[in-house]
Amino acid sequence: MIVLGRRIQMEQRMAVPKSAVVIVPVVSVIAALVVGGVFLALTGHPPVRTYLDLLDNGYTSFYGITDTLGLATPLICTGLAAAFAFRMNLYSIGQEGQMYLGMIGGAWAGIVLADSLPPLIAVPSVLLFGALAGAAWIAVPAFLRARLGTSEIVSTLLLNYVALNLVNYFIFGSQGFFRDPTTSFPQGRAVADSARLSPLSFFTEKSTNTYPTFFVAVLLAVMLFWFMRVSNYGYETAVYADSPNTARYAGMSSAWLQSSVLLVSGALAGVGGAMYVVGPAGKVDPGLLQVGLGYAGIVVAALARYNFLAVVLAAVLFAGLRTGGNALQVSNDPVPIAIAVVLQGAVLLFALGGELFRRNKVTLVRVQKATT
Amino acid sequence: MNSNIWLLTFADAISIATTLILASLGAIITERSGVINLGVEGMLLMGAVTGFVVADSTGNLWLALLIAVLVGVVLSSIHAALTVGLRANQIVSGLAMVIFGTGLSQFIGKPIEGDPLPVVIRPLELGWLSDLPFVGPVVFGHDLFTYLTWAAAGGASFYMHRTRPGLLLRATGDAPATVDAQGGSVARIRWVHTMVGGALMTFAGAWYMFARAAAWNQAATTNGIGWIALALVVFASWRPLRALGGAVLFGFSLQVPFTLQALQIRTLPPTIVAMFPYLITLAVLVLLSTPRARRLLGAPKMLGQPFVRDER
Numbered sequence: 070m071i072v073l074g075r076r077i078q079m080e081q082r083m084a085v086p087k088s089a090v091v092i093v094p095v096v097s098v099i100a101a102l103v104v105g106g107v108f109l110a111l112t113g114h115p116p117v118r119t120y121l122d123l124l125d126n127g128y129t130s131f132y133g134i135t136d137t138l139g140l141a142t143p144l145i146c147t148g149l150a151a152a153f154a155f156r157m158n159l160y161s162i163g164q165e166g167q168m169y170l171g172m173i174g175g176a177w178a179g180i181v182l183a184d185s186l187p188p189l190i191a192v193p194s195v196l197l198f199g200a201l202a203g204a205a206w207i208a209v210p211a212f213l214r215a216r217l218g219t220s221e222i223v224s225t226l227l228l229n230y231v232a233l234n235l236v237n238y239f240i241f242g243s244q245g246f247f248r249d250p251t252t253s254f255p256q257g258r259a260v261a262d263s264a265r266l267s268p269l270s271f272f273t274e275k276s277t278n279t280y281p282t283f284f285v286a287v288l289l290a291v292m293l294f295w296f297m298r299v300s301n302y303g304y305e306t307a308v309y310a311d312s313p314n315t316a317r318y319a320g321m322s323s324a325w326l327q328s329s330v331l332l333v334s335g336a337l338a339g340v341g342g343a344m345y346v347v348g349p350a351g352k353v354d355p356g357l358l359q360v361g362l363g364y365a366g367i368v369v370a371a372l373a374r375y376n377f378l379a380v381v382l383a384a385v386l387f388a389g390l391r392t393g394g395n396a397l398q399v400s401n402d403p404v405p406i407a408i409a410v411v412l413q414g415a416v417l418l419f420a421l422g423g424e425l426f427r428r429n430k431v432t433l434v435r436v437q438k439a440t441t
Numbered sequence: 442m443n444s445n446i447w448l449l450t451f452a453d454a455i456s457i458a459t460t461l462i463l464a465s466l467g468a469i470i471t472e473r474s475g476v477i478n479l480g481v482e483g484m485l486l487m488g489a490v491t492g493f494v495v496a497d498s499t500g501n502l503w504l505a506l507l508i509a510v511l512v513g514v515v516l517s518s519i520h521a522a523l524t525v526g527l528r529a530n531q532i533v534s535g536l537a538m539v540i541f542g543t544g545l546s547q548f549i550g551k552p553i554e555g556d557p558l559p560v561v562i563r564p565l566e567l568g569w570l571s572d573l574p575f576v577g578p579v580v581f582g583h584d585l586f587t588y589l590t591w592a593a594a595g596g597a598s599f600y601m602h603r604t605r606p607g608l609l610l611r612a613t614g615d616a617p618a619t620v621d622a623q624g625g626s627v628a629r630i631r632w633v634h635t636m637v638g639g640a641l642m643t644f645a646g647a648w649y650m651f652a653r654a655a656a657w658n659q660a661a662t663t664n665g666i667g668w669i670a671l672a673l674v675v676f677a678s679w680r681p682l683r684a685l686g687g688a689v690l691f692g693f694s695l696q697v698p699f700t701l702q703a704l705q706i707r708t709l710p711p712t713i714v715a716m717f718p719y720l721i722t723l724a725v726l727v728l729l730s731t732p733r734a735r736r737l738l739g740a741p742k743m744l745g746q747p748f749v750r751d752e753r
Binding site for chain 1: 547
């Protein structure tokens, strides 16, 4: 037998091995860190020290991890929103705008309703109105998708820019309802005290940036995971995602499935915005506009492979990159915060490439000359 | 006075349209091969920032444009490697390009944020032509690249509809299995056109930087133009020449808020007027999705579908 050379052979896997589920995301993160390291080195920042600082400021120090959990709270929501739509092959990228609307809707409830309600009812109603506002913001793209087949990708995205200007209008462009009337400084009107939660202290005397809403977000993830596993609805969406034709032959309504999934996705992102009102902000705060948690939610969802429980882990990971990056920006050797976004993008690109290894068994085989 | 401002608005609309035409030409060429690259916004930003950085250190506009084009080729080949090579989800990969491009451009652009432009692209001096009333500023008041862009749209249309490689390109988007059976390489055609498309997108960003922007500012430089360019592809029903009219229309809607501000028209707050380009784009998309319009549109049939031989 004469060996002619080697070639890469791909074989589709029947079942995904357990190890690949863990290895692919871990390797993606490491590979992204290497790419980020190259950019850091090129711009004169020692990569290893920068990463150690990032680790300390983002995860291992007390304020690092509590800041991270606080930031992860809305990110879990936008991640769940993206995962919920993407697993149905509905590529809504409007989480950013729905989150702003959730903030507006939540603040409205917090100002108007909460005054007369006890906290036990006021806080949930803020979250509920945030969800409703988020769902309302995706209603038009959802209707267009289900009825006319308009691509939800561009329509949801365009509405992000509209939502951004809407928040700016409420705070900077008008003396309206959401604007604080007591000061000429442009800021949001504060919601009632009963609509706000106090930060967790984690059994210390310190005040942190983590709010009890973090557990609400985790609970949402667990409930979604469970519901989509056991319910008829979860089954129908899974069938539809695999094969829309099969679903239609089985009598499922594609218009209902598409529109309901998109509406729930919008509501989840909206809750994320409302959690911002209940927690750190307490008002409509344009500060949220600069963080990009909606877009990051898509990365989180993709890295979690649209698994709701994994979304929580991915969100904490990404929030840590962000809080760590924030700390680096103001350190002695300031590293632009954009490095966190570069890392996010790179993680997603590598995770996508890793898909191949998850779905296929990749082996290097020797090509042999046929013996006749 | 006022008529003068509206004249300038028309001229500016045609000028902005240059970016939109270039970016959507890139997207049309990419999508005709069956690959959808949603990363336009990130590509525009990367083209703009790399162009700026190169021009800043060398002072050479042509080198800056060349490097920006090369960056587009590199970035889009990452997209091609993931989607054509590894058959990853094209939508998610495109979104990753947006996020990666946004972050990286911000990272690269940090040191030069707010710096004045080292070089600018100026309108051509066309002598008496530029002095003509109305036609002068609107038609003859532009730079070389604007005219080349209009010519490129014609060229792309000719290529796609009148040449053999163009026919293969369209066939690859509609029926890759047929191209494959005929001995053509679906993967190669998709790679090449994704890279050419990417080059056009970053060139669009670099042109915008030098011709229209005042300074590098990640948040404000492109401001969603990449997404409008993607909507324009649908508007143009994947035909280069139809993108021209749409680009002027969208360019006009992008320019009007500034004009209203200049005229001190305050019937609507500027933040509300700033929503219009996006709402108009959305409205156009909706009109185009009515069943009647869809029949006339003709998107590439296998758009977004990876091609695997022997499957099914």
